[in-house]
Amino acid sequence: MNERKAWITNRVRLGWGLVVLGVALLVAGGILGVLNAGSGWNYGVIGGLGILAAGFGVGQVLRYRPALRDEASARRVVAEERDERTVQIRTRAGNRAWIVSAVFVWIALMWVSYASNGNVPALAGDLLWWYLVTAFAVPITVYAGSIMLDERSS
């Protein structure tokens, strides 16, 4: 097996590993939910993590498995993944998203500090939920937007 196929095979294995982990988490979440029905805890969060892992794993398998069929596909997929311009664009996007993410964490830190003195409302309940949604969605949007802009301009 050449180096390209070995690299793709590792990606496929990682994908299957994530699928297995995801299914295991999903089952574990279900079993814990049934066994501890009266505990007041919602074990759906474990199942949710399982669905996320399995979904990511299926994506990996679907992306890389067809590339194992022939050498030309393997060469094309590896070239796309390791392409220096693509890597550069993704890295730049990641840096921008990280900065935005760090700003959100810093704002939350300041907010909680002020809230402890009663200067601003406490970051809790719906407010906390919306803040976390925003802090999750904005960096992802920055990441995707940065990739789209750089793909056009470079």
Place this chain on the structure above:
Amino acid sequence: MRNRLEEMRSRCGWTQQELAERVEVSRQTIISLERGRYNPSILLAFRLARQFGTQIEDLFLYSPEDDRDE
């Protein structure tokens, strides 16, 4: 940075996809290089020059103005 990539590729009769496969990059990278929108790493520049059997300086034409574009 200006370059003679398109000229040399056409001379060899290769498509952008063929050249991309030869140097193991995406076709989009070859397009960006030919349009002068992307400057390659030194390794890619060497790989490209080797494909055309030439020197980097013959393929990529540096001028001091390029520093201002960075």
